[in-house]
């Protein structure tokens with residue numbers, strides 16, 4: 235899956251809100267000997283048109299500007315997304331050129347679409363007119379057999395395998411109990427051990443990440459690994475993810491070099507689990523029912539298994555944990571919404587015996603919770619859009635997208651367009667009451683993408699978020715301890731890391747840094 239941030243640019247999170255760029259990228263730009271060159275009127279060798287679109291095709295291009303040679307408008311894009319308000323990048327171009335414009339991003343000439351109809355057309359034609367496209371750094375780190383990178387028959391096989399492990403029935407019969415257990419055990423560590431009033435710092439983003447990572451590992455490898463193994467893998471995995479946002483220079487000490495090393499280590503660890511499992515399966519076939527068992531049954535090679543495990547961890551980890559974190563933030567900032575979700579959860583809890591777990595129908599009955607999740611997905615835009623490559627010249631809305639060009643389908647622009655949502659920048663979960671399923675709305679709501687690559691984990695993600703919010707609101711009360719803001723590069727995240735200070739009172743409360751929690755309410 236492509237997040238805006240899966241780029242070839244160096245991450246420089248240390249600068250948090252600044253618009254400076256990492257050393258590798260600055261070096262890269264200097265090497266290019268930057269000279270501003272708009273598409274019109276530059277010498278041919280400077281005109282960054284690697285596909286050499288002929289005059290006919292160029293005449294039909296959507297309007298726009300290509301920015302600097304080779305790096306195009308990448309710096310402007312990143313600078314905008316390192317602020318809490320990246321919209322001007324898109325809005326200024328949309329106002330000047332219309333909803334579909336050309337630009338040059340991440341080394342490629344790009345058609346940038348803020349139009350839901352164009353997005354729909356592009357995503358539905360995956361594999362025919364367009365193919366998903368990822369930067370080189372990501373390809374090497376994920377591995378060529380990753381579900382996100384495969385095409386054709388292999389993609390279909392791996393996709394339906396993944397889908398079969400996240401379907402409603404699997405969720406209802408198996409996965410939900412696992413999610414519940416992991417959420418409850420994570421939240422139980424927040425409680426005051428002494429039982430008296432005390433203050434405690436809770437890092438909600440980290441806590442959410444523990445939940446989603448542990449769950450993914452469980453789902454993939456089940457009981458074949460213990461918590462120590464999982465934590466060691468998570469550390470390597472964090473290094474790997476850093477590499478997604480770096481220049482693909484495999485030099486010692488670079489982010490990308492460290493990420494490649496981490497990938498080798500992760501592959502070794504996963505391979506050990508696979509070898510152990512093969513022995514166990516040969517002694518007692520059919521004892522396991524996780525994804526690894528399914529991969530082995532389908533006779534995937536070790537290399538394919540490693541790539542699949544890595545890509546599934548990538549796809550579900552940061553996306554879901556960040557939406558959990560954002561949902562807590564939006565609720566904290568909106569007391570009426572918080573009260574309503576608390577009331578919904580309390581009504582469910584009141585109908586339960588002490589310690590009784592949630593049922594599938596309980597989750598399905600959480601109407602307002604689903605509204606909160608939809609609104610968080612719309613405003614949070616964890617996946618701001620996806621990149622596709624045109625496999626041939628494609629004519630659409632009177633324009634031609636030349637073969638080899640990239641199309642960026644911006645979900646973010648559609649989700650925050652006033653023409654699609656009244657007061658689009660206001661968190662208003664009630665807007666979903668009339669259309670709770672949030673199913674696509676004719677491509678005006680696509681947090682999980684669309685077409686043949688529609689997110690196979692969308693239901694699982696919603697269950698994880700619902701359960702986290704349920705146990706949070708029924709066990710704790712909280713208040714914001716300090717303000718924080720969202721930025722969108724290299725991924726959607728809080729500037730301060732959305733760390734929450736929890737002030738814990740005996741059976742009553744928790745507070746966070748940034749947003750906070752109050753107390754365990756007897757559960």
Ligand code: HEM
Nearest residue numbers: 235382549550553554557617620681682683687689691695
């Ligand atoms: C809130 C959480 C999530 C969001 C916002 C999200 C969003 C997306 C989006 C937009 C895509 C489409 C990418 C494209 O078209 O290129 C996608 C694909 C994918 N997602 Fe998710 N996702 C989430 C959670 C999960 C989870 C929990 C899993 C775990 C199974 C998962 C697994 C995948 C996979 C494997 C793909 C690739 C499908 C393909 O390329 O065929 N996602 N996701």
